[in-house]
Amino acid sequence: MLGLGNESLRKIPTDDNCMIKLRDLENAIQEDREQDYHPFCVIGCAGTTNSGSFDDLEALADIAEREDMWFHVDGAFGAWVKLSDTHRHLVRGMERADSLAVDFHKWMNMPYGIGCTLVRDRLAHFSTFVYGHEAEYLKSAFELSEDQLSNPHNLALPLSRNFSSLKVYMLLRAYGRKKYSRLIQQNLDQINYLAKLIEGDDELELTAPVVSNVVCFRFKPINSDETETEKLNRLISAEINKNAFWMISDTSINDKYMLRACNVNHRTKTTDMDFLVREVKEIGHRLLNGV
Ligand SMILES: Cc1ncc(COP(=O)(O)O)c(C=O)c1O
Numbered sequence: 001m002l003g004l005g006n007e008s009l010r011k012i013p014t015d016d017n018c019m020i021k022l023r024d025l026e027n028a029i030q031e032d033r034e035q036d037y038h039p040f041c042v043i044g045c046a047g048t049t050n051s052g053s054f055d056d057l058e059a060l061a062d063i064a065e066r067e068d069m070w071f072h073v074d075g076a077f078g079a080w081v082k083l084s085d086t087h088r089h090l091v092r093g094m095e096r097a098d099s100l101a102v103d104f105h106k107w108m109n110m111p112y113g114i115g116c117t118l119v120r121d122r123l124a125h126f127s128t129f130v131y132g133h134e135a136e137y138l139k140s141a142f143e144l145s146e147d148q149l150s151n152p153h154n155l156a157l158p159l160s161r162n163f164s165s166l167k168v169y170m171l172l173r174a175y176g177r178k179k180y181s182r183l184i185q186q187n188l189d190q191i192n193y194l195a196k197l198i199e200g201d202d203e204l205e206l207t208a209p210v211v212s213n214v215v216c217f218r219f220k221p222i223n224s225d226e227t228e229t230e231k232l233n234r235l236i237s238a239e240i241n242k243n244a245f246w247m248i249s250d251t252s253i254n255d256k257y258m259l260r261a262c263n264v265n266h267r268t269k270t271t272d273m274d275f276l277v278r279e280v281k282e283i284g285h286r287l288l289n290g291v
Pocket of ligand 1: 049
């Protein structure tokens with residue numbers, strides 16, 4: 001949208017915990033400056049899509065502050081761990097972001113689509129879209145309005161839009177923080193339970209660290225090699241997703257194919273985790289036996 005292009009994006013390597021390597025980030029900023037580029041924004045993730053991992057947001061905020069750069073956090077689903085007692089430490093430092101993206105239509109289970117970006121500096125936000133560029137036909141309305149900085153017209157690309165925030169307001173009022181906290185905690189506990197089931201099973205393996213509400217895993221029968229394992233798991237995923245009753249997602253981390261369970265559904269039951277493990281193994285064995 002800004003026309004900066006993909007070449008302006010520097011991807012920073014991550015470690016075994018799928019977290020940005022801080023030293024590599026610092027080196028990248030340094031190298032760019034030496035080549036006369038102007039790095040201006042550090043982006044951290046609170047809950048990566050693949051594995052639900054969290055960057056060290058406090059450390060990223062320190063680097064951004066030291067280097068005088070904007071600090072953006074993508075917390076599309078992960079930001080909501082802030083509501084959990086056991087996992088809120090993962091978002092320490094998120095409150096220092098200059099901007100934070102969160103979705104209400106993911107872990108908050110609100111109807112599509114209600115993405116949200118919070119920007120700390122109201123004037124910077126406002127002047128991005130308006131300052132000095134008011135269209136002629138809007139000028140009188142603009143002058144009449146008392147609080148220009150809060151007028152939604154001035155804070156995003158569209159002028160005409162739905163009253164999307166109404167559903168957020170209504171649901172927050174109806175359910176309240178306590179209920180959302182309980183539901184998010186419940187999803188996290190269920191994922192812990194699933195991770196334990198997988199760890200305790202000789203034919204299943206965890207393929208990424210379990211940090212929040214995502215479990216990446218594979219069916220890996222004893223003695224099966226990498227190629228067979230990948231083929232088998234691709235078939236398992238296809239077989240499951242043929243079925244209209246339930247579905248599973250998949251991904252690759254460091255070129256390794258895996259199944260991925262991301263638990264954001266407030267109606268998930270712990271027994272669904274038992275079902276998932278049972279089905280994956282049953283389908284896996286059926287495929288192995290050519291049935
Ligand atoms: C971390 C993260 N950021 C951004 C997105 C994009 O989501 P949306 O287009 O629904 O806002 C996703 C989707 O899964 C995500 O997991």
